[in-house]
Amino acid sequence: MKRLAALLWPAAVIVFLMLAPANARQSVLHQAPDFFVSGSNAEIRFTVSGFTPSESQPAYVLIRETGRQTFRRVRADIADNSYVARIDAAVMSPPSVEYYLLVENLPGGQITYPPTSPEEFPVSVQVITQDEVVAHQRTGTASDVEYTILSPVPDEQIPYFDTVVAVALYSGSDIGPGELGIIWNRRDVSDQAEITGTFISYIPQNVSPGMHSVEIYRIADDRKLTIVRWDFTVYDPDATIETAAKHPLMPYGSAEIGYRHQSYGGFNQNILTGQTRLSGGANDFRYNVSALITSEESSRLQAQNRYSADLQYRNVLQVKLGDLYPDMNPFMISGRRIFGVETAVKTIRQNLNFYFLFGQLNRKVDVRYGEIEKQFFKVSENISDSVYVLGLRESGGAYRRDILATRLEIGNNRPFQIGLNMMRIQDDRSSLTMYEKIEDLPARFLDTPLGAEVMENQDQLRISNPAIRPQGNFVLATDIRFNADRNRVQFQSDMAASLVNNDISGGILTEERAEELGYYIDGNTVSWIERLSWFIIINENMNATPFRLDEEVTEVFVPSGIFANQNRVQLNYFNHTMSVQYRWVGPDYTSLASSGLRRDYSGFLISDRVRFLSNTLFITGSYENYRDNVIRNRSSTTRTNGYRLNTSWFPTNGNYPNISVGINYLDRDNGMERTNPLFAGQAAVIRNAAVRNISIVSGDTVVTAIPRNSSTLQITGTVSKQFEWMDAANEASISLSNIMTRDNGFYYGDFNGFNMSLGLRSLLRRMPMRFNLTASFSRSESLAGLNSTDIAGLNAAVGYEFLDQRLSVYVNLGYAWRTSQLQSLRIESVGSSSSIFNKFYVPDTESLVRIESNSYIMRAGSRFNFDWNHAVALDRHSSSDRSIPCSKFAARWIHPDHPSFWLQSVNNPTARSGRNTHGQPIYMPASLIT
Numbered sequence: 001m002k003r004l005a006a007l008l009w010p011a012a013v014i015v016f017l018m019l020a021p022a023n024a025r026q027s028v029l030h031q032a033p034d035f036f037v038s039g040s041n042a043e044i045r046f047t048v049s050g051f052t053p054s055e056s057q058p059a060y061v062l063i064r065e066t067g068r069q070t071f072r073r074v075r076a077d078i079a080d081n082s083y084v085a086r087i088d089a090a091v092m093s094p095p096s097v098e099y100y101l102l103v104e105n106l107p108g109g110q111i112t113y114p115p116t117s118p119e120e121f122p123v124s125v126q127v128i129t130q131d132e133v134v135a136h137q138r139t140g141t142a143s144d145v146e147y148t149i150l151s152p153v154p155d156e157q158i159p160y161f162d163t164v165v166a167v168a169l170y171s172g173s174d175i176g177p178g179e180l181g182i183i184w185n186r187r188d189v190s191d192q193a194e195i196t197g198t199f200i201s202y203i204p205q206n207v208s209p210g211m212h213s214v215e216i217y218r219i220a221d222d223r224k225l226t227i228v229r230w231d232f233t234v235y236d237p238d239a240t241i242e243t244a245a246k247h248p249l250m251p252y253g254s255a256e257i258g259y260r261h262q263s264y265g266g267f268n269q270n271i272l273t274g275q276t277r278l279s280g281g282a283n284d285f286r287y288n289v290s291a292l293i294t295s296e297e298s299s300r301l302q303a304q305n306r307y308s309a310d311l312q313y314r315n316v317l318q319v320k321l322g323d324l325y326p327d328m329n330p331f332m333i334s335g336r337r338i339f340g341v342e343t344a345v346k347t348i349r350q351n352l353n354f355y356f357l358f359g360q361l362n363r364k365v366d367v368r369y370g371e372i373e374k375q376f377f378k379v380s381e382n383i384s385d386s387v388y389v390l391g392l393r394e395s396g397g398a399y400r401r402d403i404l405a406t407r408l409e410i411g412n413n414r415p416f417q418i419g420l421n422m423m424r425i426q427d428d429r430s431s432l433t434m435y436e437k438i439e440d441l442p443a444r445f446l447d448t449p450l451g452a453e454v455m456e457n458q459d460q461l462r463i464s465n466p467a468i469r470p471q472g473n474f475v476l477a478t479d480i481r482f483n484a485d486r487n488r489v490q491f492q493s494d495m496a497a498s499l500v501n502n503d504i505s506g507g508i509l510t511e512e513r514a515e516e517l518g519y520y521i522d523g524n525t526v527s528w529i530e531r532l533s534w535f536i537i538i539n540e541n542m543n544a545t546p547f548r549l550d551e552e553v554t555e556v557f558v559p560s561g562i563f564a565n566q567n568r569v570q571l572n573y574f575n576h577t578m579s580v581q582y583r584w585v586g587p588d589y590t591s592l593a594s595s596g597l598r599r600d601y602s603g604f605l606i607s608d609r610v611r612f613l614s615n616t617l618f619i620t621g622s623y624e625n626y627r628d629n630v631i632r633n634r635s636s637t638t639r640t641n642g643y644r645l646n647t648s649w650f651p652t653n654g655n656y657p658n659i660s661v662g663i664n665y666l667d668r669d670n671g672m673e674r675t676n677p678l679f680a681g682q683a684a685v686i687r688n689a690a691v692r693n694i695s696i697v698s699g700d701t702v703v704t705a706i707p708r709n710s711s712t713l714q715i716t717g718t719v720s721k722q723f724e725w726m727d728a729a730n731e732a733s734i735s736l737s738n739i740m741t742r743d744n745g746f747y748y749g750d751f752n753g754f755n756m757s758l759g760l761r762s763l764l765r766r767m768p769m770r771f772n773l774t775a776s777f778s779r780s781e782s783l784a785g786l787n788s789t790d791i792a793g794l795n796a797a798v799g800y801e802f803l804d805q806r807l808s809v810y811v812n813l814g815y816a817w818r819t820s821q822l823q824s825l826r827i828e829s830v831g832s833s834s835s836i837f838n839k840f841y842v843p844d845t846e847s848l849v850r851i852e853s854n855s856y857i858m859r860a861g862s863r864f865n866f867d868w869n870h871a872v873a874l875d876r877h878s879s880s881d882r883s884i885p886c887s888k889f890a891a892r893w894i895h896p897d898h899p900s901f902w903l904q905s906v907n908n909p910t911a912r913s914g915r916n917t918h919g920q921p922i923y924m925p926a927s928l929i930t
Helices: 002-018 130-138 237-246 449-455 509-515 525-533
Strands: 035-037 043-048 059-065 073-074 078-079 084-085 096-106 109-113 123-127 140-144 145-151 157-159 165-170 180-184 201-204 211-218 224-236 252-264 269-282 285-294 306-313 319-323 326-330 336-345 352-362 370-376 384-394 402-410 414-428 461-463 472-484 489-501 547-549 554-558 565-575 578-584 599-612 617-628 639-649 656-667 694-698 698-704 709-725 728-743 752-765 769-782 787-802 809-821 823-829 839-843 847-869 870-879 882-893 912-915 919-924
Touching: 035 096, 043 059, 043 096, 043 709, 059 084, 059 912, 073 084, 084 919, 123 617, 145 224, 145 578, 165 211, 326 414, 336 565, 370 449
Parallel strands: 035 123, 157 224, 384 461
Antiparallel strands: 043 084, 059 073, 059 096, 078 084, 096 109, 096 123, 140 145, 145 165, 165 201, 180 211, 211 224, 252 269, 252 882, 269 285, 285 306, 306 319, 319 336, 336 352, 352 402, 370 384, 402 414, 414 472, 472 489, 489 565, 547 554, 565 578, 578 599, 599 617, 617 639, 639 656, 656 709, 694 698, 709 728, 728 752, 752 769, 769 787, 787 809, 809 847, 823 839, 847 870, 870 882, 912 919
8 A cells, every 4th residue: 555655646746747737937946955075076956847958058057165256157967857067076165155057048038046136145055074974974863773884885886896784783772683674775685684783784695786775774663764774886896997908999978869849939940959978998098079969050149069079198188179168267267168179288296287278259150231221311391311221131240259278287286286377368350241331342232223322322321230349358367275284274366467458450559549549659669569469459448558648658557457366265173164265356357258257346254164063063154344446436335244154954863854044144335325406305215216316516416326225134944854754765855045135225126035945855665766856936026026926836757667677767747837027117207397317216007017827848758778788768758838749869888887987977977986996986877877
């Protein structure tokens, strides 16, 4: 009966989802992890309700260490109908990290998680050290029994001949051997194990490579109570070496072909996609290649196809080709996609390293002109005139943007490392043709009767061009890393300077051009400008000109606004992790390869995390103080104070849940008051809704800065608990987030946001079945409650295995519901004056609209493993946003024992890593060992 119930309750949820209505906007479903482990790679997984993940809709995780200025952009791969981002261990630095999720190119634009203010209020997760997390993996208390796992350690990789399960137990009351048992890979082997009241050991026979599970249980009151359950991986080191010898360069790979139909906004599109991935190696040489080709590729868009190759010889030389996501310096480039080549040469035991990067940030998109048209207009009642207009067939166009970057790295961060970086970005002016005058037009425009008229009336020709200008950018940056006392003392410093030219089309500044502008430059300055033109073209369009110009003399100087720096010191002593950070970014600092960089602000952040109760209770507090207007060139300065407190409890006793609660308070004030003498006699609701802030000085009306006076309170909480129910191992979790912003300077500036997500994962004990359920709800209110949006999402997945795990099937369903009430503001005036200063905002009652929509997605698939080296997979999905069902076929050839699977994070996202008895790395595809 229990087995029947276990099968029916997931099915009931699936049937409910299949009956859901259609046509909705998507929302991100995500359950934040309890914590990350310092120095270890991590995964962040999320789904989009009512939407099938696609390479043409790229998704990213933007993540940073808490207190860092910039987010590192990490591309998320597609796996099991979800987006999965692999985060490098270098990012995981105590005490915590912050991140938010971004999905682009959706029919409704882009979506984020959190859905509101993600950059300002991202998800925050604690980062604990490996020593701190050991207790959670190896020891604990459950069912009144304390346990210590002796071997194998959870998630460990061991050779098959070392497979011995051993667990020590202790209880305040005597436990008879008959009350304890052990389950190996869902099979009870208690009769083959050595069991006493305080110790259990089991030596399995004929252990095959792959992942294995162990469960220790106790019988009490005729009920089976799980004490502990964990997984580990087994490999065969001898087979690894033998396979490498017999099959040099043998690849692990996959190939997939997909088709989908999508329809929105009256536009129908049939899309074909094909992708393949290969990796392998022999001896000291390793390689990885991949390609994605889609029918969405168009010369009118930036590249949709993806090609990449990664070649490495030992740890000495690495060459990456194609689509890259380099990360050289946070002030230069960090995770931005380019198409090109990246080379790393490491010498002197990796103490002297050189990196080279060359490629394109953007490819060219040609400007498309229409035909010359004759347009008439009235000069007066009886007189009309005409002009000739060459317009655009469609908007858009982009210059090819080239990037060149180098990095010299001295040291290996143990204990010291310094990096010197240089980057040049410049649009190729010759890559795009735009017509400015009649002499530029090709003959096809003029060899017509209308063209002949244009030649006779050249002054009446008007040429339309897109508002794009070629740009240039040059950045110098240095970074220093220093560790001491076994990494208990860490120091990091990044410094950079940049120059940006917003229009390089006119070339360098010359004496003649300076004279036209009313300035004087001498020949030496021109010569200096010419020598620098390889790095950046200097003219009057610079964001900050590195010299002063006047009518008689030229003075070279260094503007302070082009600099940026950030420094950090972290100390780890006496159960404390204390960090002090300071940053200063000038208003003119810009990197065209890092568009999310915040400018014109400075300040510091102090944080401390304290560990209690044998590293199970973590309390983190911080204070930050920032201001803008760092070079004091504006009339107002906004100051920000922030206070954070987070408490996390990760008990080793399995009877208690993991709990994390955080409070974040920010206040901003620029010291300006809302003043407008024209509203002096009006009610507060009108005074605080004025469009402009003004004062009257000596009878003249002067526009002053808009007041900034607001406070934001954010409260977050996460609870997760593992438990036994219906003969299944379950984990339930709930996350809450609430943001409240009160604006004291603008009547309609208040904002409220609430988000809740729930998750349930289940693994049945007596059958190879898994179930995963995720639900979320969010509500946001803006314009002091005039606008509100509610989004609810639900995703359910069921997987089952047959034929001794050779055949696996799964079903995944998602549903989203959305309702919005939107109302805009309109501008009204006080009195009958037509002045621009007597305007204020009021709600526009006629603009009130209510939108309701729903959507669903259903996906099913299967995979059959012929043997350890070959497998085929087929999946099919349909959704309300893609009216014709979609199918995908995938065929894979796999050699799991090959020692060259070093890029498992690219080729096999969920692979587990380990080392054989010779210390060589071993990576096994999780698709075969789950």
